Amino acid sequence: EVQLLESGGGLVQPGGSLRLSCAASGFTFNKYDMSWVRQAPGKGLEWVSLISGPGDATYYDDSVKGRFTISRDDSKNALYLQMNNLRAEDTAVYYCANRGGLTGSLSFDYWGQGTLVTVSS
Amino acid sequence: VMTQSPVTLPVSPGERATLSCRASRSVRYYLAWYQQKPGQPPRLVIYDTSTRATGIPARFSGSGSGTEFTLTISSLQSEDFGVYYCQQYNNWPLTFGGGTNIEIK
Numbered sequence: 001e002v003q004l005l006e007s008g009g010g011l012v013q014p015g016g017s018l019r020l021s022c023a024a025s026g027f028t029f030n031k032y033d034m035s036w037v038r039q040a041p042g043k044g045l046e047w048v049s050l051i052s053g054p055g056d057a058t059y060y061d062d063s064v065k066g067r068f069t070i071s072r073d074d075s076k077n078a079l080y081l082q083m084n085n086l087r088a089e090d091t092a093v094y095y096c097a098n099r100g101g102l103t104g105s106l107s108f109d110y111w112g113q114g115t116l117v118t119v120s121s
Numbered sequence: 122v123m124t125q126s127p128v129t130l131p132v133s134p135g136e137r138a139t140l141s142c143r144a145s146r147s148v149r150y151y152l153a154w155y156q157q158k159p160g161q162p163p164r165l166v167i168y169d170t171s172t173r174a175t176g177i178p179a180r181f182s183g184s185g186s187g188t189e190f191t192l193t194i195s196s197l198q199s200e201d202f203g204v205y206y207c208q209q210y211n212n213w214p215l216t217f218g219g220g221t222n223i224e225i226k
Contacts, residue, residue: 035215044206044217045155045163045206045208045217047208047215047217050215059215060214061214062214102174103169103172103174105168106210107153107165107169107174107210108153108208109165109174111164112162113162114162
């Protein structure tokens with residue numbers, strides 16, 4: 001059974017930093033692209049960042065470029081998101097998502113339950 | 122930019138639901154649909170425009186190409202209510218539509 005378990009969310013002040021983690025199991029982690037998708041309270045889904053299966057390519061939405069860094073540790077089946085210089089508009093549930101693990105396509109096939117990040121003073 | 126319509130769709134159980142998704146530029150056939158219920162993560166329903174994900178019943182179907190896409194639920198069941206998002210994965214950045222909330226009429 002595929003499992004994605006996010007952790008690391010919490011309350012942080014504007015300008016602060018937070019590191020999210022996602023522990024993956026049930027599939028060959030190093031084969032697949034992994035991504036972070038967020039959802040502000042009461043709002044829709046917003047893609048944040050993606051890292052390729054080999055880890056040699058990373059992509060970011062413009063809203064987080066230069067502030068967030070995605071990384072992975074295939075030896076630990078883990079995905080990370082380092083978030084710096086956080087803003088109130090970064091407040092959201094952050095989901096870890098696997099790309100293609102079920103379909104072999106480029107859709108987000110598996111999702112974690114999410115971790116809530118609140119940026120407030 | 123992905124634009125979904127309508128924002129809200131009141132439907133009675135057993136009725137047909139048709140959801141639309143429009144892309145501001147071509148995404149070829151690289152489009153997925155997700156269902157989300159309150160307090161839960163999204164669930165993949167359709168990928169590559171028209172292929173049902175594992176475990177998704179045949180009453181769900183997807184169609185379209187380029188910039189215009191449709192998700193159809195032929196006979197709505199109680200478990201189908203929720204918010205549906207389209208998402209394109211042809212262009213960077215990856216983008217989601219704003220969602221269509223299927224609610225009980």
